[in-house]
Amino acid sequence: MENWLSDWQTDVALAACEQCDWLYVLPPSRLAGRCPHCGAAALAALDETTNKPVYTHPPELVLPFQATPRQAQQKVLAFAKGAWFAPADLQGERLNGRLQPLYLPLWLVDADVQAQWQAEMGFDYQVVSHQEEYQNNRWHTRQVKETRIRWEPRVGTLQRHYDNQVAPALEEQAAIEKEVGRFDRQGARPYQPDVLTQAIARLPNRPPDDAWPDAQLALMQAAGDECRQAAAADHIRQYHWQPHFANTHWTQLLYPIYTTYYMDDNGKTHTLTIHGQTGRLVGRRLASMKKARRGSLAIGAVAAALFIVSFILLLAGLVYEVALAMAGLLFVVAVVTAVAAFIPILVAWYLNHHSK
Ligand SMILES: [Zn+2]
Incomplete structure (x- = not known):
């Protein structure tokens, strides 16, 4: 069986995460690390011939990292620093x-497309009406402009070539895009083997056959938008087409992110992701309920001590009247402290239920 890893033209290995099933091509030095996707398990090296993935080819294009490792580290430090009641594991240097x-x-x-299409095209037009208003003891006439849409059915044919319509190479693509954001595809460079001397590459789990329906949808949207422009319309709806595709060509583009993780009180891992172009960090900043509870207990203990002292002063007040006033004052302070004891738990609870 051929060794497909040699296509990557550099010393790389195949590894998988048993927890999330992600498959990676990576430099051997990265085999010792944990899964960069879930952080929950160590990576396991796989034999590349007996475990051949659904798609094995190296990418044609790579978007380079624009955020440097140093910038990514600073984002992580700032994230960890801003954490209230941070779990023990959430420490900047460790992350x-x-x-x-x-x-x-x-x-x-890319594809050549030949199609017959039909759609409803919408054209904006302005309607002017007048409204009578009574103000300052007299009537005023106000002109009101309103935009309405006139819909017209259209049919046509289309024959042209499309380039670089985006289709997902990962099942998780929509979720990743929602969380991390989009990437600027300008500045993509041809694949050079040295991009994998440090970084890990995720292999596609949706090969072209599987992603083709999504690609067709992207092509249809591009075509619909062009038909709208050709008709000089402002809107389009009910776009239907009968397309024929030829000369389809697929290009794999890699886009860059950084990941790290921390564990919460229960040992569950939470991944932080940093956009490789903008340096924006996304991830949940959870509070440690354990730590918050400890804080609440400490304040609660102070409140209990104050109650006891105020009770002793109350007893002393039976003999010395001046102690009564002090007992009352201390009692009020003790009540305030007891209420304050709930704050750490409430803050931690709020953070864990409202972060993201
Ligand atoms: Zn994983």
């Missing part, structure tokens, strides 16, 4: 030690 550069795949599809 930076786990920071890994990771490339994720995306398809760019």
Whole structure:
């Protein structure tokens, strides 16, 4: 069986995460790390011939990292620093030690398209009406402009070539895009083997056959938008087409992110992701309920001590009247402190239920 890893033209290995099933091509030095996607398990090296993935080819294009590792580390430090009642594991330096550069795949599809289409085109037009208003003891006439849409049915044919329509190469693409954001595809460079001397690459789990319906949808949207422009319309709806495709060409593009993770009180891992171009960090900043509870108990203990002292002063007040006033004052302070004891738990609870 051929060794497909040699296509990547550099010393790389195949590894998988048993927890989330993600498959990676990576430099052997990264085999010791944890899964950069879920952080929940160590990576396991796989034999590349007996475990051949659904898609094995190296990418044609790579978007380079624009955020440097140093910038990513600073984002992580700021994230950790701003955490209230941070879990013991959420420490900037520790998270930076786990920071890994990771490339994720995306398809760019080119195709010749020949199609018959029909749609309803919408044209904006203005309607002017007048409203009578009574103000300052007299009537005023106000002109009101309103935009309405006139819909017209249209049919046509289309024959042209499309380049770089985006289709997902990962099942998780929509979720990733929603969380991390989009990437600027300008500045993509041809694949050079040295991009994998440090970074890890995720292999596509949706090969072209599987992603083709999504690519067709992207092509249809591009075509619909062009038909709208050709008709000089402002809107389009009910676009239907009978397309024929030829000369489809698929390009795999890798886009860059950094990931790291921390564990909460219960040992569950939470991944932080940093956009490789903008340096924006996304991830949940959870509070440790354990730590918050400890804080609440400490304040509660102070409140209990104050109650006891005020009770002793109350007893003393039976003999010395001046002690009564002090007992009353201390009692009020004790009540305030007791109420304050709930604050750490409430804050931690709020953070954990409202973060993201
Ligand atoms: Zn994983």
